[in-house]
Amino acid sequence: xxxxxxxxxxxxxxxxxxxxxxxxxxxxxxxxxxxxxxxxxxxxxxxxxxxxxxxxxxxxxxxxxxxxxxxxxxxxxxxxxxxxxxxxxxxxxxxxxxxxxxxxxxxxxxxxxxxxxxxxxxxxxxxxxxxxxxxxxxxxxxxxxxxxxxxxxxxxxxxxxxxxxxxxxxxxxxxxxxxxxxxxxxxxxxxxxxxxxxxxxxxxxxxxxxxxxxxxxxxxxxxxxxxxxxxxxxxxxxxxxxxxxxxxxxxxxxxxxxxxxxxxxxxxxxxxxxxxxxxxxxxxxxxxxxxxxxxxxxxxxxxxxxxxxxxxxxxxxxxxxxxxxxxxxxxxxxxxxxxxxxxxxxxxxxxxxxxxxxxxxxxxxxxxxxxxxxxxxxxxxxxxxxxxxxxxxxxxxxxxxxxxxxxxxxxxxxxxxxxxxxxxxxxxxxxxxxxxxxxxxxxxxxxxxxxxxxxxxxxxxxxxxxxxxxxxxxxxxxxxxxxxxxxxxxxxxxxxxxxxxxxxxxxxxxxxxxxxxxxxxxxxxxxxxxxxxxxxxxxxxxxxxxxxxxxxxxxxxxxxxxxxxxxxxxxxxxxxxxxxxxxxxxxxxxxxxxxxxxxxxxxxxxxxxxxxxxxxxxxxxxxxxxxxxxxxxxxxxxxxxxxxxxxxxxxxxxxxxxxxxxxxxxxxxxxxxxxxxxxxxxxxxxxxxxxxxxxxxxxxxxxxxxxxxxxxxxxxxxxxxxxxxxxxxxxxxxxxxxxxxxxxxxxxxxxxxxxxxxxxxxxxxxxxxxxxxxxxxxxxxxxxxxxxxxxxxxxxxxxxxxxxxxxxxxxxxxxxxxxxxxxxxxxxxxxxxxxxxxxxxxxxxxxxxx
RNA sequence: GCGGGUGUGGCGGAAUGGCAGACGCGCCAGACUUAGGAUCUGGUGGGCUCAGCCCGUGGAGGUUCAAAUCCUCUCACCCGCACCA
Numbered sequence: 060x061x062x063x064x065x066x067x068x069x070x071x072x073x074x075x076x077x078x079x080x081x082x083x084x085x086x087x088x089x090x091x092x093x094x095x096x097x098x099x100x101x102x103x104x105x106x107x108x109x110x111x112x113x114x115x116x117x118x119x120x121x122x123x124x125x126x127x128x129x130x131x132x133x134x135x136x137x138x139x140x141x142x143x144x145x146x147x148x149x150x151x152x153x154x155x156x157x158x159x160x161x162x163x164x165x166x167x168x169x170x171x172x173x174x175x176x177x178x179x180x181x182x183x184x185x186x187x188x189x190x191x192x193x194x195x196x197x198x199x200x201x202x203x204x205x206x207x208x209x210x211x212x213x214x215x216x217x218x219x220x221x222x223x224x225x226x227x228x229x230x231x232x233x234x235x236x237x238x239x240x241x242x243x244x245x246x247x248x249x250x251x252x253x254x255x256x257x258x259x260x261x262x263x264x265x266x267x268x269x270x271x272x273x274x275x276x277x278x279x280x281x282x283x284x285x286x287x288x289x290x291x292x293x294x295x296x297x298x299x300x301x302x303x304x305x306x307x308x309x310x311x312x313x314x315x316x317x318x319x320x321x322x323x324x325x326x327x328x329x330x331x332x333x334x335x336x337x338x339x340x341x342x343x344x345x346x347x348x349x350x351x352x353x354x355x356x357x358x359x360x361x362x363x364x365x366x367x368x369x370x371x372x373x374x375x376x377x378x379x380x381x382x383x384x385x386x387x388x389x390x391x392x393x394x395x396x397x398x399x400x401x402x403x404x405x406x407x408x409x410x411x412x413x414x415x416x417x418x419x420x421x422x423x424x425x426x427x428x429x430x431x432x433x434x435x436x437x438x439x440x441x442x443x444x445x446x447x448x449x450x451x452x453x454x455x456x457x458x459x460x461x462x463x464x465x466x467x468x469x470x471x472x473x474x475x476x477x478x479x480x481x482x483x484x485x486x487x488x489x490x491x492x493x494x495x496x497x498x499x500x501x502x503x504x505x506x507x508x509x510x511x512x513x514x515x516x517x518x519x520x521x522x523x524x525x526x527x528x529x530x531x532x533x534x535x536x537x538x539x540x541x542x543x544x545x546x547x548x549x550x551x552x553x554x555x556x557x558x559x560x561x562x563x564x565x566x567x568x569x570x571x572x573x574x575x576x577x578x579x580x581x582x583x584x585x586x587x588x589x590x591x592x593x594x595x596x597x598x599x600x601x602x603x604x605x606x607x608x609x610x611x612x613x614x615x616x617x618x619x620x621x622x623x624x625x626x627x628x629x630x631x632x633x634x635x636x637x638x639x640x641x642x643x644x645x646x647x648x649x650x651x652x653x654x655x656x657x658x659x660x661x662x663x664x665x666x667x668x669x670x671x672x673x674x675x676x677x678x679x680x681x682x683x684x685x686x687x688x689x690x691x692x693x694x695x696x697x698x699x700x701x702x703x704x705x706x707x708x709x710x711x712x713x714x715x716x717x718x719x720x721x722x723x724x725x726x727x728x729x730x731x732x733x734x735x736x737x738x739x740x741x742x743x744x745x746x747x748x749x750x751x752x753x754x755x756x757x758x759x760x761x762x763x764x765x766x767x768x769x770x771x772x773x774x775x776x777x778x779x780x781x782x783x784x785x786x787x788x789x790x791x792x793x794x795x796x797x798x799x800x801x802x803x804x805x806x807x808x809x810x811x812x813x814x815x816x817x818x819x820x821x822x823x824x825x826x827x828x829x830x831x832x833x834x835x836x837x838x839x840x841x842x843x844x845x846x847x848x849x850x851x852x853x854x855x856x857x858x859x860x861x862x863x864x865x866x867x868x869x870x871x872x873x874x875x876x877x878x879x880x881x882x883x884x885x886x887x888x889x890x891x892x893x894x895x896x897x898x899x900x901x902x903x904x905x906x907x908x909x
Numbered sequence: 910g911c912g913g914g915u916g917u918g919g920c921g922g923a924a925u926g927g928c929a930g931a932c933g934c935g936c937c938a939g940a941c942u943u944a945g946g947a948u949c950u951g952g953u954g955g956g957c958u959c960a961g962c963c964c965g966u967g968g969a970g971g972u973u974c975a976a977a978u979c980c981u982c983u984c985a986c987c988c989g990c991a992c993c994a
Contacts, residue, residue, distance in 0.1 A: 300914070780932090894974085905927080
């Protein structure tokens with residue numbers, strides 16, 4: 060803005076700047092947020108402002124934020140998540156979409172049960188009270204949710220369909236019960252999913268995790284591994300980072316399976332390798348300690364030692380096992396197997412570095428070409444056989460200090476000797492296949508999803524065990540299997556359901572005989588894997604959802620939440636969606652088209668936490684500054700994807716800004732009410748203000764579209780500053796009320812998604828009848844953005860040495876001439892020769908001189 | 910170890926290869942005030958021989974008329990995964 064220079068007539072205002080504004084029309088100096096928020100919360104609810112129809116005629120937009128666990132209190136992370144989502148939802152609404160913007164509760168889970176044990180509150184009561192409290196806080200924050208669609212995963216009307224979905228998996232053989240070594244947290248007395256084990260400890264309580272063999276329910280997500288991996292390519296709207304994390308988690312590796320027979324036995328040991336080209340270099344075999352063949356293949360004289368080794372490995376927590384700093388320990392179990400390629404016998408070991416969970420639980424030992432095998436062989440004096448020679452070098456086992464893992468030419472490899480190792484991989488794999496000793500194989504790191512929890516506060520698994528009929532699914536019409544309310548919560552570690560005869564004892568749905576219910580409940584990630592479908596038909600009773608509504612709303616156009624869900628929640632949801640698509644219940648293969656992962660809210664450089672005592676409570680901030688200020692600060696302080704450092708002073712600044720808007724609009728109100736833009740062409744300051752208004756529309760629109768919400772806010776701030784300068788510096792007789800009105804209304808419209816209360820109140824004060832939140836998003840006129848004159852920077856050898864004011868459309872030739880004419884530039888160029896001149900139209904002239 | 914990210918004033922942060930530091934905070938000075946933790950105005954990267962010039966986006970090179978931005982190497986911090994055969 061150039062008002063200042065242009066005007067140079069600040070003096071026309073007799074008194075201080077603000078006297079011209081406020082003195083004549085006394086309004087509240089400060090935005091009375093308490094009063095205003097209360098008023099509009101009530102009106103909006105009455106008018107169903109945020110209710111969205113399923114059969115609207117505008118294009119749909121599904122804006123979803125990750126639903127919270129109802130801990131009882133909103134924290135700043137929630138505020139950030141929901142403030143971002145609300146800007147998107149309100150923006151899209153104003154842009155003419157029917158926006159589905161729902162909220163619910165991820166309401167099952169451990170904390171409720173812990174509260175029951177600790178404070179004697181029933182998990183259900185505790186949870187519903189928390190939900191009520193948090194719902195109020197969200198309403199206070201002014202988030203535009205369609206509350207008619209609210210859902211809670213712990214409500215029987217919801218978990219009925221969670222159970223129903225489980226049965227769909229069960230009927231198709233994708234929900235199976237299996238004995239499995241599981242991660243057991245002795246403190247929580249429950250089974251943990253692999254993803255819930257962090258550094259060998261329990262994700263929640265950090266105590267070391269043990270291994271136990273238990274019969275557990277699994278969902279066979281591994282059947283979808285390939286699709287879950289490949290379809291990541293179909294998600295251009297996801298952050299690269301998240302896709303890479305999922306890719307690594309699925310962990311595809313290409314290789315071969317080779318089968319090593321046992322001499323004089325029917326038993327065979329299949330192994331998985333990514334290096335079939337090194338099969339000729341095998342000098343030993345290693346089984347995981349838990350491998351089922353260990354017992355059979357151990358010779359009697361080794362039995363005691365092996366049993367001890369296995370027992371130790373088995374009971375050792377994951378933590379202890381990995382804490383060994385990679386020290387490889389093993390034991391020869393006395394028997395041998397045969398290399399299918401060479402016919403050679405190699406000794407069989409067990410070792411701590413081989414994991415039962417990956418591949419086949421057995422590994423061929425190729426010390427020359429695998430670093431782990433190399434270390435193991437050196438430690439136990441096993442032979443090292445080189446089968447790949449690097450170009451221009453001759454490896455010898457005696458002199459090697461580490462394994463050679465790169466490319467080379469095969470040696471000592473029978474018919475394959477002399478081949479490059481890459482083609483040899485394919486050749487050897489083919490050879491294995493021909494001889495029935497193996498085949499090409501893809502292996503995934505991803506494991507099946509263990510969903511059993513030995514807990515009360517979860518959706519019961521709808522299964523009955525009958526002495527005669529075995530495992531029987533609960534018929535769909537008998538759903539939901541209700542959680543009994545009257546159960547005892549004792550810190551025994553056993554599920555309270557086990558001690559609840561009324562729940563356990565039932566009749567077999569098939570034969571009617573006395574039978575027992577499954578007492579495990581489902582992992583809460585199951586509940587959160589389909590909630591985004593349920594929002595479309597939250598009260599539907601004839602099925603999990605109304606298919607027509609799914610087709611209208613899905614996929615979610617924008618999903619917003621923390622990165623901490625990058626793997627589990629998002630992978631499980633994708634898995635569910637693919638399964639449901641396969642069985643014809645939904646029409647989409649991917650649930651979330653665009654994903655925004657917001658950063659954390661930090662205080663003093665660290666995540667807010669009770670133990671650090673650096674928590675800032677949204678409640679306090681909202682009480683002190685109001686919802687709009689709270690939202691605005693959190694949106695302004697950093698771009699959504701980055702971590703955000705909390706600043707009390709920053710909040711203060713945002714409150715100050717909203718007060719400035721408040722005073723400005725109130726002050727100009729009498730002047731602009733009823734005025735209109737003039738028909739004739741604008742000139743001077745009026746034209747300049749109009750240009751700034753439209754430039755701001757452009758900037759804010761584009762910024763919001765790219766989620767640069769912080770710069771969107773700063774653009775509005777600049778417009779506000781510009782209008783202040785306009786009102787302060789331009790006498791009333793010179794300024795156009797219509798232009799001023801357009802500027803003021805634009806400020807409110809652009810601010811509406813960020814500060815919904817204040818903008819609504821001022822909008823009403825300007826005499827508008829309907830809600831500002833139903834107004835169309837402003838559009839800018841490209842023609843209004845053009846400047847007549849622009850300041851062109853003149854550089855000499857890349858350094859700014861002057862400026863010239865030129866018509867915006869000046870030709871390069873003209874720009875060059877004007878630049879060279881500038882006195883300062885002439886002085887600098889006096890003793891130099893101009894070599895070259897570069898011009899950027901409307902912007903810059905760079906003179907290269909020597 | 911592997912993968913990803915981030916380094917810009919006192920602070921949060923802006924900059925389609927084209928004026929580094931928009932906007933906000935803080936700070937300094939001033940105005941109005943009994944008062945100011947209200948409001949407004951002006952200033953605010955560092956340095957110097959201060960109308961001007963030099964330096965400056967973690968560091969070192971390079972490409973270019975022009976680099977925070979592109980390339981090479983390097984350092985620091987953060988986040989995932991981690992004996993994955």
